[in-house]
Amino acid sequence: MFETDVYCSTSLSADLLPGDIQELTAREIDILWRLFQAIGRVWQDIGQDSVNIKSDWLEFVHAKTRVAPSYTGEYSNAASCLTELINKYGEDAAYQQLLLEHGMPDPPPPPLTRVAHAKVYVINEFIRVQVAKAGFKSWKGSNYKGFIGGSRYNRKPRARSAEGQTA
Amino acid sequence: MKIREFDYVFVGSGVAASTVAKTILESNRLASILILDAGPKVPAQDRRAWWDYLVRDRRPYDYCYDQKGENQSVGQTEWSFDDGRVSMYGGSTVHWGGWCLRFKPEDFEVFSRTKEGADWPISYNTLEPYYGRAEEYLSVCGDDSEGWTARTTPYPRPPFPWTAADGEMIAAFKELGIKPGKLPIARYRKCMTTGTCKYCPFGARFSGQIALEELLTDGRHLNLEVVHNAPVSQINAESKKRIESVEYLDALTGERYTVRANTIIVCAGSYETPKLLQTSKSVYWENGIGNDFDLVGRFISSHPFLIVRGSLAHNTEEWFQEYDFPTLMSRTYDSPELQEDGGKIFLFKDRTQPNVDIASLMIQGKTRAQIDAIVEGGRTQELQAFMDDRGHHDNRVSAGRGLNRFGLPQTQIDFSRPPEFQQVVNRRLDLMEKVILAMGYKVEKKTIRTQSGHHMTSTCRMAKTPDQGVVDENLRVFGTDNLYVCSNAVFPTGSAVNPTLTLTAMSMRLGDYLNSGAA
Ligand SMILES: Cc1cc2nc3c(=O)[nH]c(=O)nc-3n(C[C@H](O)[C@H](O)[C@H](O)COP(=O)(O)OP(=O)(O)OC[C@H]3O[C@@H](n4cnc5c(N)ncnc54)[C@H](O)[C@@H]3O)c2cc1C
Numbered sequence: 001m002f003e004t005d006v007y008c009s010t011s012l013s014a015d016l017l018p019g020d021i022q023e024l025t026a027r028e029i030d031i032l033w034r035l036f037q038a039i040g041r042v043w044q045d046i047g048q049d050s051v052n053i054k055s056d057w058l059e060f061v062h063a064k065t066r067v068a069p070s071y072t073g074e075y076s077n078a079a080s081c082l083t084e085l086i087n088k089y090g091e092d093a094a095y096q097q098l099l100l101e102h103g104m105p106d107p108p109p110p111p112l113t114r115v116a117h118a119k120v121y122v123i124n125e126f127i128r129v130q131v132a133k134a135g136f137k138s139w140k141g142s143n144y145k146g147f148i149g150g151s152r153y154n155r156k157p158r159a160r161s162a163e164g165q166t167a
Numbered sequence: 168m169k170i171r172e173f174d175y176v177f178v179g180s181g182v183a184a185s186t187v188a189k190t191i192l193e194s195n196r197l198a199s200i201l202i203l204d205a206g207p208k209v210p211a212q213d214r215r216a217w218w219d220y221l222v223r224d225r226r227p228y229d230y231c232y233d234q235k236g237e238n239q240s241v242g243q244t245e246w247s248f249d250d251g252r253v254s255m256y257g258g259s260t261v262h263w264g265g266w267c268l269r270f271k272p273e274d275f276e277v278f279s280r281t282k283e284g285a286d287w288p289i290s291y292n293t294l295e296p297y298y299g300r301a302e303e304y305l306s307v308c309g310d311d312s313e314g315w316t317a318r319t320t321p322y323p324r325p326p327f328p329w330t331a332a333d334g335e336m337i338a339a340f341k342e343l344g345i346k347p348g349k350l351p352i353a354r355y356r357k358c359m360t361t362g363t364c365k366y367c368p369f370g371a372r373f374s375g376q377i378a379l380e381e382l383l384t385d386g387r388h389l390n391l392e393v394v395h396n397a398p399v400s401q402i403n404a405e406s407k408k409r410i411e412s413v414e415y416l417d418a419l420t421g422e423r424y425t426v427r428a429n430t431i432i433v434c435a436g437s438y439e440t441p442k443l444l445q446t447s448k449s450v451y452w453e454n455g456i457g458n459d460f461d462l463v464g465r466f467i468s469s470h471p472f473l474i475v476r477g478s479l480a481h482n483t484e485e486w487f488q489e490y491d492f493p494t495l496m497s498r499t500y501d502s503p504e505l506q507e508d509g510g511k512i513f514l515f516k517d518r519t520q521p522n523v524d525i526a527s528l529m530i531q532g533k534t535r536a537q538i539d540a541i542v543e544g545g546r547t548q549e550l551q552a553f554m555d556d557r558g559h560h561d562n563r564v565s566a567g568r569g570l571n572r573f574g575l576p577q578t579q580i581d582f583s584r585p586p587e588f589q590q591v592v593n594r595r596l597d598l599m600e601k602v603i604l605a606m607g608y609k610v611e612k613k614t615i616r617t618q619s620g621h622h623m624t625s626t627c628r629m630a631k632t633p634d635q636g637v638v639d640e641n642l643r644v645f646g647t648d649n650l651y652v653c654s655n656a657v658f659p660t661g662s663a664v665n666p667t668l669t670l671t672a673m674s675m676r677l678g679d680y681l682n683s684g685a686a
């Protein structure tokens with residue numbers, strides 16, 4: 001994936017990049033938010049756009065960057081990778097490659113380049129957040145592991161139910 | 168060695184300890200109680216930990232499970248220690264499923280009915296009022312019309328409805344004369360059906376940890392103390408009858424303590440409770456406390472776990488599992504007839520199927536069209552069952568080599584199934600297979616899982632006389648005045664259903680007994 005791109009293809013160890021004394025800038029958060037929105041577009045699993053789950057995403061990013069071990073180093077690295085790729089290929093092609101044409105299995109091998117770090121530590125986790133918070137609904141689901149749907153004492157059933165089945 | 172004194176000392180801080188302590192404190196808010204647990208304290212409801220569980224499938228207490236190489240299985244039947252218990256503040260209910268089923272009357276009469284296992288010295292009727300209290304306490308959501316056992320009180324909360332994916336199995340059950348039921352499960356009113364129950368972000372399912380926090384934050388309990396990272400290594404007797412103290416290490420400071428108490432209650436689970444009694448030797452108890460008849464640690468019982476999986480070549484409904492717990496079950500084969508035929512089974516639909524991990528497919532880079540084809544291209548469903556187990560004299564738990572990370576002796580399990588066991592299993596698997604076939608599914612798997620100790624019982628049996636068991640019907644260790652065991656270990660024989668509702672009921676009963684002054 002992106003062998004010719006200088007920043008992205010830099011080799012580094014698979015360990016979590018240090019980030020405990022770093023802070024994300026507004027620009028980096030914006031780049032990451034655009035990546036999160038791209039997930040919904042690429043898989044067409046979110047109604048209009050991802051704005052309705054922005055608060056979930058922000059809470060996730062805060063939890064991952066403000067509590068040790070901080071992912072700030074990873075998020076900053078991912079933002080730099082995205083910047084390099086988008087400048088070179090344009091947004092659509094960059095996301096296409098990062099999200100669909102990377103050839104990386106799940107579970108992934110240890111990430112040994114900067115772009116592999118972005119995929120394993122950031123993109124893969126963003127996908128899990130996106131599906132649990134909203135994306136699953138586009139596959140007809142009413143509930144999903146990690147979805148906070150509200151009280152089950154509400155009138156509307158929380159999961160698709162076996163209507164009319166009685167003991 | 169520092170000396171401390173309390174009215175009551177508990178070894179272990181799980182549901183058993185917290186329930187007995189709660190019952191005592193309800194009667195005497197100022198009772199002086201020390202609860203000791205070998206494991207650490209892991210924060211509950213931590214949002215970062217919760218997100219990590221969701222996206223990385225890591226629980227913050229994963230390091231509190233038994234790890235490979237820490238224990239030894241030495242019998243003919245392989246024994247798995249994986250995920251079998253949690254050593255931490257609050258104990259194993261931190262990760263339990265919360266399934267809460269009452270035992271049936273015949274479970275208390277196993278020996279009389281089968282000439283195997285042992286009878287309980289108490290009956291279903293003795294425990295029935297405590298079952299009602301325990302259901303209230305654990306907040307069990309169940310179906311009042313189920314009719315599996317006689318009950319005098321309703322469930323405190325309504326059941327979870329069957330999911331759409333249950334429908335096919337319900338129809339197959341009915342075709343085969345199996346009565347479908349709703350799984351009674353412990354969930355508080357605030358449950359949001361998030362499905363991350365092994366680390367609930369809201370504390371919406373009972374755990375020993377929540378129970379302890381509630382007791383500790385109640386300002387009236389001025390003399391209650393809980394110490395974690397505190398492995399108890401020894402129980403000391405001052406005479407044959409009088410148990411004087413326990414010894415523990417505060418692993419965080421390295422200090423050693425002796426705690427004297429009027430009443431000592433061992434709630435250390437079915438592995439550690441017998442090991443602690445076995446190792447507590449003295450001139451009064453040369454083979455360990457309560458072990459004059461060499462019964463401590465024997466009769467290990469644990470559910471055989473049976474599964475039959477079927478597959479269907481389409482899934483146009485796009486069903487996948489929407490809760491993290493099952494909703495469909497049946498106790499039709501949890502019957503006296505099957506008990507007499509070698510083993511009864513409690514049936515339930517697997518909580519994880521049908522399922523497609525959509526996020527994983529996206530992570531792999533599959534396109535929307537490819538994912539749709541996979542989701543709609545087929546599904547699996549699995550019928551699972553626990554079978555009752557009777558316990559054999561030769562099957563035994565004892566201390567293994569050295570100490571584990573928490574300062575407790577490693578565990579050795581010597582466990583072997585008799586040759587006729589597999590025939591009973593095969594007959595039960597045949598019954599289960601009929602359900603999968605009646606659903607129109609192709610059978611993919613029909614097997615028994617590696618034996619594990621998730622629901623281990625009977626290693627300190629309750630009995631009428633000391634030559635039959637380790638504790639009497641009030642859970643007092645035979646031959647002592649003031650040492651009690653409260654654990655699944657005291658069940659003379661298990662049943663086909665999960666043990667913890669019964670354990671909670673027994674804990675309340677012990678609390679009442681201690682409060683009554685009869686002790
Ligand atoms: C995966 C899984 C799912 C389960 N789901 C269900 C379910 O849905 N329904 C159900 O009924 N049951 C379920 N169970 C069983 C349930 O967890 C147990 O029945 C219950 O937790 C036992 O409670 P306890 O208080 O006796 O012991 P525990 O909760 O295990 O607590 C014992 C505590 O004692 C401590 N300890 C041990 N030895 C010492 C010592 N020497 N010194 C100090 N501390 C010590 C340990 O660290 C531990 O924390 C499940 C079990 C597993 C493994």
Ligand code: SF4
Nearest residue numbers: 359360361362364367
């Ligand atoms: S379903 Fe959700 S809210 Fe309910 S107990 Fe499980 S994790 Fe907690």
